[in-house]
Amino acid sequence: MSLTIKNLTPRIATEIQADKGTLLGGAHAAQIREQLEQRGVLVFPKIHFTDDEQIAFTQTLGTFAPEMRGEKIYKVTLDTKVNQLADYLKGSLYWHIDGTMNAVPILASLLSSRVLAPSGGDTDFCNTYAAYDDLPDEDKRQIEKLRVMHSAWNTLFYYEPEPSIDTLRGMMAIGDRELPLVWTHRSGRKSLVIGATARHVVDMDFKKSVELLVRLRDWATQPQFVYRHKWSVGDLVIWDNTGTMHRATPYDPNSGRLLHRTKLEGEEAFA
Numbered sequence: 001m002s003l004t005i006k007n008l009t010p011r012i013a014t015e016i017q018a019d020k021g022t023l024l025g026g027a028h029a030a031q032i033r034e035q036l037e038q039r040g041v042l043v044f045p046k047i048h049f050t051d052d053e054q055i056a057f058t059q060t061l062g063t064f065a066p067e068m069r070g071e072k073i074y075k076v077t078l079d080t081k082v083n084q085l086a087d088y089l090k091g092s093l094y095w096h097i098d099g100t101m102n103a104v105p106i107l108a109s110l111l112s113s114r115v116l117a118p119s120g121g122d123t124d125f126c127n128t129y130a131a132y133d134d135l136p137d138e139d140k141r142q143i144e145k146l147r148v149m150h151s152a153w154n155t156l157f158y159y160e161p162e163p164s165i166d167t168l169r170g171m172m173a174i175g176d177r178e179l180p181l182v183w184t185h186r187s188g189r190k191s192l193v194i195g196a197t198a199r200h201v202v203d204m205d206f207k208k209s210v211e212l213l214v215r216l217r218d219w220a221t222q223p224q225f226v227y228r229h230k231w232s233v234g235d236l237v238i239w240d241n242t243g244t245m246h247r248a249t250p251y252d253p254n255s256g257r258l259l260h261r262t263k264l265e266g267e268e269a270f271a
C-alpha cells in the first residue's frame, strides 16, 4: 500500500494516511523522512499504535534514542503521580526546541495521544526554516553571525518567577550552551535557533538582546508558520526538532492528559 499525503497548511504540517502494516514495514521510511524535513510536522490520524508498535515505527525512521535511564517510552503528563519530574514539563507550555543543552539535539520526537484533557492541551508547532526564509534580507544580514547562550534555567522563570535558590541551582546544574542564532544545516537550508532556553545574544547589550530574541520569536510564531494539533485519542504526531519549535497549550494538570513519546537520535550538530 502507498501513503496518502495531504498538506495541512501551506508552510507547515502534512497528514499521512496509511495502515499500520504499511508504516511498520518500513518500505516508506525514506519518503516519510523526506516529508518530515520538508514539512516539519507529520500527523498520522488515529493510527492507535501500541507502545511496541510506536517503538518499532520509530526504529524504521532512524536511530532510536532511549530516555536517560534507558526507558523507551516517556510519559508526557503534568501529573506528578505519573511522572515525578512533571514540574519540569511546565516549561513545555512555552515555545522551545528540545535538546539545546546538547551539541547534537534530537532529530525528532514522536508523540501519541492516550488520554485527552477535556479542554486545552493542544500542541503548537512553528516552522523555523520558513520563518528564517521569510525574514527581510536586512535582518538576515544582521543576525547571520550572532551567537546565543541557551540555558535550561531560563525556562524556570517562565513558570516559577520566584524560585527557591535550591530550585534555581538544580536547573542551573543542567547546563548552558552557546549556539548559533542561525543554523546552517548540512542540506544548506537555514533555520532559527530560538525559544525559551535562549537567554541572551552573546556580546550584545542585554536590553537589545532581549528585544531581538522576542522579536524573532514573535516573527517565527506568526500564524502562517504555525500548525496547531488538536488531539484525538490514537493520533501520532512526529516533528522535526531541528526545524521547528513546539509548545503545549495550557491544560488542567489533574485532567489525566497523557501522551507517550519516543525519540530519534540527532544526526547533525548545531552549526
Ligand SMILES: [Fe+2]
Pocket: 092, 096, 097, 098, 246
Ligand atoms: Fe519539548
